[in-house]
Amino acid sequence: MTATTKATPHYQGKRHRLDKPELLAPAGNLEKLKFAVHYGADAVYIGGQKYGLRSNADNFSFEEMKEGVEFANRYGAKVFVATNIYAHNEDIDGLEDYLKGLQEAGISAIIAADPIIIETAQRVAPKLEVHLSTQQSTLNWQAVQFWKEEGLPRVVLGRETSFAEIEEIKKHVDIEIEAFIHGAMCSSYSGRCVLSNHFTDRDSNRGGCCQSCRWKYDLFVDDAPLYGEGEDQFTMGSKDLCMIEYLPELIEVGVDSFKIEGRMKSIHYVATVVNAYRQAIDAYFADPEHFELKQEWVEEINKAANRPLNTGFFLDTPGAEDHIYEPEEKAAPYDFAGIVVAYDEQSGYATIQQRNHFKPGQEVEFVGPGGRFFKQTITELFDAEGQPLDAARHPLQHIRIRTNEPVKPMDMMRKKIGKK
Amino acid sequence: MAYKPELLTTAASMEELERLMEAGADAFVIGESRYGARLAGQFTLEMIADAVKLAKPRGVKIYAAINNLIDNAVIESLPAYVSGLAAASVDAIVFGDPAVLMAARANAPGMPLHWNAEMTSTNYATAEYWGRRGATRFVLARELNMEQIVDIKANTKLEIEVQVHGMTNIYHSKRSLVNSYMEHQEEPEKLADSGLERGLYVMEAERPDERFPIYEDEGGTHIMSSGDICILDTLQELLEIGVESLKIEGLMKPIEYNETVVRAYRKVIDAYTADPEGYEFQEEWLDEIRAVQDPKRELNYGFFFKEQVY
Structure with missing residues (x-):
């Protein structure tokens, strides 16, 4: 085990985006950015140190942004930054410098809701495109027209728009439309919820959301709870969006950017979801006439899912079956176990960076971009020095195992939960 | 010119509108649910026109609410509705969607426009932004504290409206x-x-x-919020900085309750403006509100004296 492949991603050539919709993925940190891009995202959106709505996420420094942009550029991919808070007076100081910093770092676009951020970016950082955030809850073509006239090249629609409404908007206004196609959803109109402010003094519209909509409540009628103990309680919590089964419709209605939610999600989640949508979009464009949904894409998505899935507002207003009244169970029976960092063709041994406990006898799956996939049982483990191990216990430890098929750096290994 | 803040409220019916006018309200926001969100009651265009006829001779203003998040289906009827409101001589249109701004520019030029996006109207620069696009008033988010309100007032040329009493949408x-x-x-x-x-x-x-x-x-x-904002006893903090409009939200309250509240705020505003230097709050003004307050809903200061984190 001497010669190993270097852990550098291969340049895959610039993707043609003129005719294809953009696949836009979340990236909570630099590593997630690299995986999202490697697995096929045309663009990623990240959060910086300020002005973003995920104050609990890792978030990028300007240095990390530069590195992320450089990495993404090798794949012809773009990096957007979410500056989607509704600012308070005290947030205005420093905004100009921050936006200039983003431009300087090579960021392609910001995603903004507050007009002061939109206008300031247009003034001080003209190379940054400004995309209107879903936080503005834009639902109609006239408002889209307004933002176009304000100089915005793209609007992220409110999640409440249906296929028919998107069609109507596209008919009236020539502008890029971005729509969420996958991930967790606010059950409220985005931005129109201050439950966190009232329950915990945390400002939801500045990144402090504590997900109170997913808590359980008793519904009272005439001063008495409608249902007693043991019955399912009232909640506003929504199932997660998944539109993999409606890709042709999304493409044909003219959505320009397919957005996946989840800056707080794991590498495994982001890479798996991106991988499935990438394949589906590519398959459609290779032969639109004969496009068929492959069950393996759906299965892959289910392996990463955190909650039960639905189609949001695309077909109809969500109803009883679209909310989660029962206790939440982890939907996915799989856990992320490791990342391939190297592979030695002669010996057939892969070096895996440990991301979760695994050991001999366990059934694992290897997944790579483009749908590369195989299952195997782990036979034996060695550490970097070649010493045998009874289990991979230490996070980030490099472990060598024999793989049944060749693997590549940045392939993922996942294990079935519950199997010892 | 002497400072005369507006005491703005809502009305669920024509009867309530008349009684609250009597109690001392200077202005009302009314409308119908096809266009307006969380209204105390329904006023058709015809009723709005009647309300204007009733209010105008007494110097009372009528504002029409088009503060819904607008969808495509409503866009088509917006121009006619906005023209209708202009013909009815309403004193302003309340809006939160840019589509309404565009419809008003085209169909009711010169109509005063109140920007009200509820929880997302949070800073003075955004007020100025909508001001440059035609808004004449900025309705502040309820989740701001006094310091932020003072700062917004100092930094915008727009009129500002602050909710001083009642429940809020959360x-x-x-x-x-x-x-x-x-x-x-x-x-x-x-x-x-x-x-x-x-x-x-x-x-x-x-x-x-x-x-x-x-x-x-x-x-x-x-x-909606579990408590009712009531800043009657500290109203002078808003009066001192010259807030143009003080709003009492009457949603889900009986007329008698709203009458009591309007009278109390009227009293405070009149006492203050008559003699700002000599003004002193009388506890019994608040007692009148306490007497009619639902004991299961706390009277509180909302976010006026809160610090939030994120």
Whole structure:
């Protein structure tokens, strides 16, 4: 085990985006950015140190942004930054410098809701495109027209728009439309919820959301709870969006950017979801006439899912079956176990960076971009020095195992939960 | 010119409008749910025109609410509605969607426009932004504290409106959440009415003293605050900085309650403006409100004296 492949991603050539919709993925940190891009995202959106709505996420420094942009550029991919808070007076100081910093770092676009951020970016950082955030809850073509006239090249629609409404908007206004196609959803109109402010003094519209909509409540009628103990309680919590089964419709209605939610999600989640949508979009464009949904894409998505899935507002207003009244169970029976960092063709041994406990006898799956996939049982483990191990216990430890098929750096290994 | 702040309120009916005018209200925001969100009651265009006729001779203003999040289906009828409001001589249109701004520019030029996006109207620069696009008034988010309000007032040329009394909306979904829940429980008939008048509320296990009203209408599901803002005893902090409009939200309150509240604020405003230097708050003004307040809903200062984190 001497010669190993270097852990550098291969340049895959610039993707043609003129005719294809953009696949836009979340990236909570630099590593997630690299995986999202490697697995096929045309663009990623990240959060910086300020002005973003995920104050609990890792978030990028300007240095990390530069590195992320450089990495993404090798794949012809773009990096957007979410500056989607509704600012308070005290947030205005420093905004100009921050936006200039983003431009300087090579960021392609910001995603903004507050007009002061939109206008300031247009003034001080003209190379940054400004995309209107879903936080503005834009639902109609006239408002889209307004933002176009304000100089915005793209609007992220409110999640409440249906296929028919998107069609109507596209008919009236020539502008890029971005729509969420996958991930967790606010059950409220985005931005129109201050439950966190009232329950915990945390400002939801500045990144402090504590997900109170997913808590359980008793519904009272005439001063008495409608249902007693043991019955399912009232909640506003929504199932997660998944539109993999409606890709042709999304493409044909003219959505320009397919957005996946989840800056707080794991590498495994982001890479798996991106991988499935990438394949589906590519398959459609290779032969639109004969496009068929492959069950393996759906299965892959289910392996990463955190909650039960639905189609949001695309077909109809969500109803009883679209909310989660029962206790939440982890939907996915799989856990992320490791990342391939190297592979030695002669010996057939892969070096895996440990991301979760695994050991001999366990059934694992290897997944790579483009749908590369195989299952195997782990036979034996060695550490970097070649010493045998009874289990991979230490996070980030490099472990060598024999793989049944060749693997590549940045392939993922996942294990079935519950199997010892 | 002497400072005369406006005492603005809502009305659920023509009767309430008349009685609150009598009690001392200077202005009303009314409308119908096709265009306006979380209205105390329904006023058709014709009723709005009647309200204007009633109010104008007494120097009282009528503002029409088009503060819904607008969807494509409503766009088509907006121009006619806006023209109708202009013909009815309303004193302003309240809006929160740029589509309304565009319709007003085209169909009611010169009409004063009040920017009201509820929880997202949070800074003075955004006020100025909408001001440059035609807004004449900025309705402040309820989740701001006094320091932020003072700062906004100092930094915008727009009139500002601050809610000083009543409940606030804390969550708005397009979904019919109460109906969905009843369907999930397979007893949709058990709760036939989930509307404004039904008196439903939700409670969270760790907050057993807080009742959050919830109701559904054609705009979806609305959840309201568990307490009522009441800053009567510190109103002078807003009067000292010259806030143009002070709003009493009358949603889900009986007329008698709103009358008492309007009278109390009228008294404070009149006492203050008559003699700002010599003004002193009288505790009994507040007692009148306390006497009619639902004991299950706390009177509080909202976010006026809160610090929030994020």
